[in-house]
Amino acid sequence: MSLLQLKNTTIRFGGLVAVEYVDLTIEKGEILALIGPNGAGKSTIFNMVTGIYPPTEGNIYFSGEEITHLKPYQITARGIARTFQNIRLFKDLSVLDNVKIGCHNHTKSELWGALSRLPAVKKEEAEITDKALACLELTGLSKKRDELAKNLSYGEQRRLEIARALAAEPKLLLLDEPAAGMNSGEKVSLANMVREIRDMGLTIFLVEHDMKFVMGLSDRVVVLNYGRKIADGTPEEVKKNPDVITAYLGKDGV
Ligand SMILES: Nc1ncnc2c1ncn2[C@@H]1O[C@H](COP(=O)(O)OP(=O)(O)O)[C@@H](O)[C@H]1O
Ligand SMILES: [Mg+2]
Missing domain, CATH: 3.40.50.300 (P-loop containing nucleotide triphosphate hydrolases)
Incomplete structure (x- = not known):
């Protein structure tokens, strides 16, 4: 059983579909990165997982229990904690x-x-x-x-x-752009700290734009573009994926 599972997760804000039919799983002990262009829906996925905006469609499970419509404090009590993109x-x-x-x-x-x-x-x-x-x-x-x-x-x-x-x-820690604004030395020690936290038994779900940081730290990378999942694999697989290169990484890669 996955620690976290998103099934067909969709959210609409008025006419805008911010996240569309996303399936995603996180296994216990993983460091999973969610990447993609600005506005792709990354923070919105965190907001759905933590109960800030319940999805319009689809289901979210944590340790097998459905949490789709629980309140934020109930989700925290079950073992999910986060940081915010804006401190x-x-x-x-x-x-x-x-x-x-x-x-x-x-x-x-x-x-x-x-x-x-x-x-x-x-x-x-x-x-x-x-x-x-x-x-x-x-x-x-x-x-x-x-x-x-x-x-x-x-x-x-x-x-x-x-x-x-x-x-x-928490059992699952969500980090929204944890390395933003850090210098390279701070990023290295942040990566070491995240690994240390994982080695203590936590599972890490992170959003980050710094590709060196993401690719060096993550076990698996999920790519989002216009609210849709376009790739899911190891850092090596994702770096080579033509759709990811077109949508986000650019032809120079990382
Ligand atoms: N509360 C909201 N009301 C309306 N639109 C929203 C809201 N939250 C996010 N959005 C929209 O959803 C899309 C995805 O935003 P977001 O998840 O913040 O992107 P990312 O974190 O990938 O940069 C954007 O178009 C954003 O404007
Ligand atoms: Mg964001």
């Missing part, structure tokens, strides 16, 4: 607080304010802090824990988004 952080909060917000059990104790003096709540708070610190360690941001998010470099902010997504303890 979404609480810029005036500390790095540590941004990650604590990602911990999915952070509202487990109701009446938080009133009860916050009780020992059980104190213990939960400590557990959340420990978990958030572990996520910062993994993303190389431990030393920045007390900085405000807005004072981080662009590359560090992208890592912080990953740390926050990891705090939800």
Whole structure:
């Protein structure tokens, strides 16, 4: 059974078909890249998988369970977390607080304010802090824990988004253009970090334009063009595919 399966997935916005009859699977432990020109529907696929925009047609399954019409928080609870193409952080909060917000059990104790003096709540708070610190360690941001998010470099902010997504303890991690705006050194360490996260047992689904990054990191690549899937294979297969070269890569390849 695939970890994630999209079956005939279609979404229309008014008259525009953003994603059309896409079939796609991700196996547990894979690093799968979704590539294609701007406007091809890549982020929209992430939005459907995470419940932001349910598909107009088709079905989405996670670990065999249909999640097509679940709410975003229900999908997060089942083990899917993401980052966004446009960084979404609480810029005036500390790095540590941004990650604590990602911990999915952070509202487990109701009446938080009133009860916050009780020992059980104190213990939960400590557990959340420990978990958030572990996520910062993994993303190389431990030393920045007390900085405000807005004072981080662009590359560090992208890592912080990953740390926050990891705090939800996902099985499947969706990364929307994680290397955008990074320099080549930052990209190399990002690729190493993504591999490390996969080796810890997670599955990675990423959208990225940097073909060197994509082809070096991914086990499999899916290509989208005008909302339709035009290729699905290993990096070597996809690089040689004439349809992909015409639609996206260009004849010089990568
Ligand atoms: N909420 C929305 N309302 C209307 N159109 C949308 C919406 N979200 C995405 N689209 C359209 O769907 C198409 C695919 O967008 P997107 O998934 O963001 O592309 P990509 O991430 O591949 O660059 C674009 O034409 C975009 O304008
Ligand atoms: Mg996008």
